[in-house]
Amino acid sequence: MVYFKLASLAMAIVLSSTSINAFVPSSHVRVPASQLNTATMDDFTSEGAKKQVGNASFLNEDLMARAQNGPGVKNKEKLKIGVVGAGLAGMVAAMDLADAGHDVEMFELRPYVGGKVSSWKDKDGNHIEMGLHVFFGCYYNLFGIMKRTGSFDTELRMKEHIHTFVNEGGHLGALDFRFPIGAPISGLQAFFKTEQLEPIDKFHNAVRLGTSPIVRALFDFDGGMDMVRDLDDITFTEWFTQLGGSRGSLDRMWDPIAYALGFVDCDHISARCMLTIFMLFAIRTEASVLRMLDGSPQTGLHDPIIKYLEERNVKINLGTPCRDIVHEVDENGLPTRVKGIEVGSNNEFKEFDVVVAALDVPGIKKVLPKSFRKYPMFDNIYNMECVPIATVQVRFDGWVTEMQDEIGMMDLSGDKSDGRAPGIDNLLYSADAEFSCFADLALTSPGDYYKEGEGSLMQAVFDERAFSRSNDEIVEDCIKQLNSLFPSSKKLKCTWSSVVKLGQSLYREKPGQDKFRPKQATPVENFFLAGSYTYQDYLDSMEGATRSGLMVADEIISRADGPNGLAAKARKEKEGASAAAPFFMS
Numbered sequence: 269m270v271y272f273k274l275a276s277l278a279m280a281i282v283l284s285s286t287s288i289n290a291f292v293p294s295s296h297v298r299v300p301a302s303q304l305n306t307a308t309m310d311d312f313t314s315e316g317a318k319k320q321v322g323n324a325s326f327l328n329e330d331l332m333a334r335a336q337n338g339p340g341v342k343n344k345e346k347l348k349i350g351v352v353g354a355g356l357a358g359m360v361a362a363m364d365l366a367d368a369g370h371d372v373e374m375f376e377l378r379p380y381v382g383g384k385v386s387s388w389k390d391k392d393g394n395h396i397e398m399g400l401h402v403f404f405g406c407y408y409n410l411f412g413i414m415k416r417t418g419s420f421d422t423e424l425r426m427k428e429h430i431h432t433f434v435n436e437g438g439h440l441g442a443l444d445f446r447f448p449i450g451a452p453i454s455g456l457q458a459f460f461k462t463e464q465l466e467p468i469d470k471f472h473n474a475v476r477l478g479t480s481p482i483v484r485a486l487f488d489f490d491g492g493m494d495m496v497r498d499l500d501d502i503t504f505t506e507w508f509t510q511l512g513g514s515r516g517s518l519d520r521m522w523d524p525i526a527y528a529l530g531f532v533d534c535d536h537i538s539a540r541c542m543l544t545i546f547m548l549f550a551i552r553t554e555a556s557v558l559r560m561l562d563g564s565p566q567t568g569l570h571d572p573i574i575k576y577l578e579e580r581n582v583k584i585n586l587g588t589p590c591r592d593i594v595h596e597v598d599e600n601g602l603p604t605r606v607k608g609i610e611v612g613s614n615n616e617f618k619e620f621d622v623v624v625a626a627l628d629v630p631g632i633k634k635v636l637p638k639s640f641r642k643y644p645m646f647d648n649i650y651n652m653e654c655v656p657i658a659t660v661q662v663r664f665d666g667w668v669t670e671m672q673d674e675i676g677m678m679d680l681s682g683d684k685s686d687g688r689a690p691g692i693d694n695l696l697y698s699a700d701a702e703f704s705c706f707a708d709l710a711l712t713s714p715g716d717y718y719k720e721g722e723g724s725l726m727q728a729v730f731d732e733r734a735f736s737r738s739n740d741e742i743v744e745d746c747i748k749q750l751n752s753l754f755p756s757s758k759k760l761k762c763t764w765s766s767v768v769k770l771g772q773s774l775y776r777e778k779p780g781q782d783k784f785r786p787k788q789a790t791p792v793e794n795f796f797l798a799g800s801y802t803y804q805d806y807l808d809s810m811e812g813a814t815r816s817g818l819m820v821a822d823e824i825i826s827r828a829d830g831p832n833g834l835a836a837k838a839r840k841e842k843e844g845a846s847a848a849a850p851f852f853m854s
Contacts, residue, residue: 311787311789311803312787312788312789312819312823313789313823313826313827314819314822314823314825314826315822315826316334316339316818316819316822316825316826317788317818317819317822317823317826319331319334320409320804320805320815320818320819321803321804321805322805323489323490323493323494325805326489326493326547326548326551326805327489327551329408331408331409331412332408332409332411332412332415333412334409334412334818335408335409335410335411335412335413335415335416335814335818336412336413336415336416337412337416338363338364338367338416339364339367339368339821339822339825341368341825342367342368342369343368343369343370343825343828343829343835344828344829345828345829345833345835345836346369346370346371346835347365347370347371347621347622347824347828347834347835347838348370348371348373348619348620348621348622348838349365349370349371349372349373349620349621349622349623349624349824350372350373350374350375350608350609350618350620350622350623350624351365351372351373351374351375351623351624351626352374352375352590352609352623352624352625352626352627352635353374353375353376353377353383353625353626353627353628353631353798353799354374354375354376354381354382354383354584354586354626355381355382355383355384355385355386355626355627355628355799355813356382356383356385356410356569356800356810356813356814356817357383357626357798357799357800357802357813357814357816357817357820358374358376358383358624358626358798358817359374359381359570359573359574359577359817360413360573360813360814360817360818360821361624361626361798361817361818361820361821362374362577362582363413363416363573363576363577363580363817363821364817364818364821364822364825365821365824365825366577366580366581366582367580368821368825368828370824370828371581372577372580372582372583373582373583373585373618373620374577374582374583374584374585375585375588375589375590375609375611375618376584376585376586376587376588377587377588377589377590377631378586378587379586379587380566380586381566381570381573381574381584381586382398382565382566382569382570383628383813384398384399384628384770384773384774385398385399385401385565385569385570385810385813386398386565386566387564387565387566387567387570388566390766394661394764394766395563395564395566395567395716395717396661396766396768397564397565397659397661397727397768398659398768398770399657399659399729399770399773400659400695400705400706400707400727400728400729401560401561401565401810402558402559402560402695402705403424403558403559403560403561403810404548404555404556404557404558404559404811405552405554405555405556405557405558405559406548406552406554406555406811407810407811407814408811409811409814409815409818410810410811410814413573413814414569414572416576417572417573417575417576418572419568419569419572422562423561423562423563423567423568423569423572424559424560424561424562424568425559425560425561425562425712425713426557426558426559427557427558427559427560427693427694427695427712428446428693428694429444429445429446429556429557429558430442430443430444430445430446430694431443431445431556431558431695431697432692432694432695432696432697433464433520433521433524433696433697433698433699434669434696434697434698434700434753434754435464435698435699435700435753436700436752436753437752437753437755438671438753438754438755438756440463441462441463441464441465441520441521442458442462442463442464443458443459443462443464443521443556444458444461444462445458445553445556445557450553451549451550451551451552451553451555452482452486452550452551454553455549455550455556459473459474459477460474462521464520464521464699465516465517465520465521466516466520468514468516469514469516469517469520470517472512472513472514472516472517473513473514473517473521475511475512475513476508476511476512476513476517479511479512480543480546481493481495481496481499481543481547482543482546482547482550485547485550485551486550486551489551492547493547496539496540496543496544496547497540497782499538499539499540499543500538500539500540500541500779500780500781500782500783501538501779501780502538502539502779503534503535503536503537503538503539503778503779504518504522504526504534504537504538504539504541504542504543505518505534505535506539507539507543508522508534508539518534519699520699521699522534522542523699524697524698524699524704524705525542525697526542527704527705527731528697528704528705529541529542529545529777529807530655530774530776530777530807530808531655531657531704531729531731531732531773531774532655532731532776532777532778536776536778537777537778538777538778538779538780538781538782539779540782541777541807544805544806544807545807558694558695560695560707560712560713561713561715562713562714562715562716563713563714563715563716563717564713564715564716564717567715567716568715585611585612588611588612589611589612590609590610590611590625590635591609591610591611591612591615592609592610592615592635592637593606593609593623593625593635593636593637593640593795594606594607594608594609594610594617595607595637595639595792595795597639601639601642602639602642602643602791603637603639603640603642603643603791603792603795604792604793605792605793605794605837605841606620606622606623606792606794606795607619607620608620608623609623621794621834621835621838622794622795622796622824622834622838623794623795623796624796624797624798624820624824625795625796625797625798625799626797626798626799626817626820627799628654628772628775628799628800628801629649629652629653629654629772629775629799629801630654630772631799632649632797632799632801633649633650636649640792643790643791643792645786645787645790645791646786646790648783648784648786649784649786649801651781651784652775652776652781652784652785652801653772653775653776654771654772654773654774654775654776655731655732655772655773655774655775655776656731656732656735656769656770656771656772656773657729657730657731657732657735657769657770657773658729658730658734658735658742658767658768658769658770659727659728659729659730659767659768659769659770660703660726660727660728660729660730660742660743660746660765660766660767661709661725661726661727661764661765661766661767662725662726662727662728662743662746662747662750662762662764662765663719663722663723663724663725663726663762663763663764663765664723664724664725664726664757664760664761664762664763665680665722665723665760665761665763666678666679666680666723666724666757666759666760667679667689667690667691667708667723667724668691668708668723668724668726668750668754668757668760669691669692669696669708669711669724669754670690670691670756671754671755671756673690674756674759676690677690677756677757677759677760678759678760680721680722680723683720684718684720685714685718685720686714687711687714689710689711689714689718689723689724691708691711691724692708692711693708693711693712694707694712695707695712698753700749700752700753701728701749701750701752701753702730702731702733702734702745702749703728703729703730703731703746703749704729704730704731705728705729706726706727706728706729707726707727708724708725708726708727709725709726709727710722710723710724710725711724722763723760724760726746726750728746728750730742730745730746735769735771739767739769742767743762743765743767747762774800774808774809775801775808777807777808785801785802785803786802786803787802787803788802788803788816788819788820788823789820789823789827793834793837794834794837794838796820796823796824797816797820798813798816798817798819798820799813799816800812800813800815800816802816802819802820804816804819
């Protein structure tokens, strides 16, 4: 193919004529990998948490086994631990803490678990989701948790190794990773052969990727990864256009990917965020393989975790928000120790040896007492902001993504569950719609979403461009845009719809945000943080949440025992409570 050869030639020319300094923007000073990794790891006490950070964590094949097997230790002394938030991070932390022998109780504001990965049934039995949830092949920690709860082999459906773009008029483009040779060759040929870009954009794309940290990482992984970390202060557009990247490539391919990752476009997303994902795709063949749940997140992901927790006597209090964090302060007003939390409508005080705030960005901002902001770690959180999204579900009386067979598109007869319905059974992207990514859940996740005698259940995630519109307007716009992408679907009728708006979803992955992410252990000795926004080397995602949950558990477990451990300090605090009454703040 002429264009494939042209792009290959461009890559070869760039690689043969570019010095290694050309990979790094002139305004950035390189930090040696040894210094970067040492500084990062020194912030953690436990060996488990240290393995989740630094360049080596991207190549660590043992992370899945660690998540699957649990912490591997039982503390000698038992702690009473309160976990605020029953999202993925909180539930994963509770799993490990219970397995380490501690008493764990959880408190969740909503009437269901899951956080940003929540799903529930409406009054008519329809499963409603808060987002579209896709499992990349590099979700090693999350897959380990699912193996631990027994859901990995039964609740996930692997998709064809292809990322499909649907353009106006039904024209398809793709990044087709199906190739006899794995990464990085499978990825290179996918970009060279994609129909999503015009020849000139494909050429410029090859030139820019040829000078990227990804290429350096193929022969110097630490060097390439350090370069990616250095790029958190510029946008992907700024990085991409520095050495040859074209606007056409950004508009037609990279923007849909950026929206799918963080609900912001390339002009506003951090280059570090985008290149972290591409780095994983380049070094791991399986990283770009997609899986989706057989049904809803509640059924396939959360229910097995809840069962695991209940078997270990973890109590989950739903509809029970944390109203306050009761704590001690020193003579300067700095928090020194958490005594417990006030929860529920009656502000009931619950005493704990350790408290974990496993919340998202808006949640932690709401629950932190004002005095905590005297510490820079906590104050930095208030520099982070979140993006609004609207998740739309639209049911049709036919199969929207079937464009080749009009009779098949209209056929609702018989049992078409388990992948027997016509259409595209995969995650879809589009540069010509306001939704970042979408899928037909009746095809991709038929366990809970296929209904006999009914057709497609299209689920699309709109970003902030559409958030301010009414629910009816969003549904109408969704149908119009689906009709534009799949012209034959104009013959189909909408039979049901749902809109779920989340005013603050993922934290906004704009440049300069990484430095604001807090570590799991905090200056308040018995108060810890978890959540995908906290520091870990992945993005704000299900995998990031899982990592943070494992890391906070490791940090607590490593501090629990010994004469100066958390248990000993809690005991000393209780023994001294009657002798001297400390000054409490709430």
